[in-house]
Amino acid sequence: MNKKVIVITTGGTIAMSQNLESQGVKLQDPLALQSALPLLNQYAHVEMDHLFNMPSPHITPFHMFQIAERVKNHLDRGADGVVVTHGTDTLEETAYFLHLVLDHEQPVIVTGAMRSSNELGADGPVNMVNSVRVAAHEQAQGRGVLVVFNDEIHTARDVTKTHTSNVATFQSPGLGPVGLVTKKEIRFLRNSVKEPRFSFKPPEHEVALIKVVAGLDDSLITWAMDRRIGGIVLEGLGQGNIPPAMLPGLKKALAKPIPVVLVSRCFNGFVQDTYEYEGGGKQLKELGLIFSNGINGQKARIKLMLALSMTQDATELQNYFQF
Numbered sequence: 306m307n308k309k310v311i312v313i314t315t316g317g318t319i320a321m322s323q324n325l326e327s328q329g330v331k332l333q334d335p336l337a338l339q340s341a342l343p344l345l346n347q348y349a350h351v352e353m354d355h356l357f358n359m360p361s362p363h364i365t366p367f368h369m370f371q372i373a374e375r376v377k378n379h380l381d382r383g384a385d386g387v388v389v390t391h392g393t394d395t396l397e398e399t400a401y402f403l404h405l406v407l408d409h410e411q412p413v414i415v416t417g418a419m420r421s422s423n424e425l426g427a428d429g430p431v432n433m434v435n436s437v438r439v440a441a442h443e444q445a446q447g448r449g450v451l452v453v454f455n456d457e458i459h460t461a462r463d464v465t466k467t468h469t470s471n472v473a474t475f476q477s478p479g480l481g482p483v484g485l486v487t488k489k490e491i492r493f494l495r496n497s498v499k500e501p502r503f504s505f506k507p508p509e510h511e512v513a514l515i516k517v518v519a520g521l522d523d524s525l526i527t528w529a530m531d532r533r534i535g536g537i538v539l540e541g542l543g544q545g546n547i548p549p550a551m552l553p554g555l556k557k558a559l560a561k562p563i564p565v566v567l568v569s570r571c572f573n574g575f576v577q578d579t580y581e582y583e584g585g586g587k588q589l590k591e592l593g594l595i596f597s598n599g600i601n602g603q604k605a606r607i608k609l610m611l612a613l614s615m616t617q618d619a620t621e622l623q624n625y626f627q628f
């Protein structure tokens with residue numbers, strides 16, 4: 306039986322073309338994407354739903370919720386799979402947001418392109434075809450949200466954009482792709498981590514992501530507190546350490562209480578309570594920071610936003626970050 310796959314378009318380079326005079330790349334009429342339909346229909350019965358036409362730096366967590374609502378509607382109404390086309394700059398954040406709020410068996414795939422539609426070697430068509438193929442594939446079911454790009458399949462949890470312009474930009478550091486797409490075959494290489502899902506609600510709290518650098522003091526933490534931020538993610542150094550000058554503001558934030566999640570700015574390895582010096586992981590653990598492993602700073606921010614819509618309780622928040 307021909308599977309029914311819905312392609313929801315939201316913009317990004319996949320929906321753009323290059324102006325031959327200025328060389329600038331910008332959005333075109335989203336209906337131009339419909340020209341891919343005859344190609345896509347070779348693999349499934351495909352319908353397109355044009356939701357937004359935005360560059361992905363314009364996407365906010367509220368837009369992510371709107372995308373999630375649209376995906377959910379299609380899945381609830383019986384689509385066998387959904388593909389979301391999206392700009393690559395914030396693609397990993399939207400993919401992870403969808404992953405945390407959707408709980409369907411049917412495959413949900415996020416894809417995009419690094420080269421716009423009229424550039425040499427445009428990768429949009431092949432990424433769309435591969436995404437539709439994966440969305441219609443039995444073995445893609447029950448794996449949560451996947452990112453299909455450049456003949457590879459990645460989980461929303463693990464994938465990150467690693468190159469500003471190369472078509473092989475999406476990688477899962479330390480793990481590699483969860484699956485591969487060839488002309489003949491779709492093959493999954495490993496299972497995905499199961500994560501608890503969050504309530505289907507728009508995020509209510511802003512969360513600040515602060516990248517820790519040598520010599521940083523607590524002024525960004527103070528700024529975040531003045532803005533009545535709901536939570537803070539610290540992208541710490543190494544195994545999860547910070548300069549001592551951050552401690553006064555950090556202690557004030559924790560006393561409020563504002564939950565603070567700690568990830569590492571290294572993209573391999575774990576944050577852990579190893580170091581006993583001032584600002585070291587041992588002290589941060591004692592102060593009550595939530596240690597988070599397996600997701601980067603931008604994804605920990607999305608997760609904390611969703612978690613704060615469910616609870617403010619420190620132990621419950623901690624539990625969400627065990628996975």
Ligand SMILES: NC(=O)C[C@H](N)C(=O)O
Pocket residue numbers: 316317318319359360361362391392393394395417418419420
């Ligand atoms: N390749 C891309 O899609 C990048 C573009 N700036 C976007 O995220 O919308």
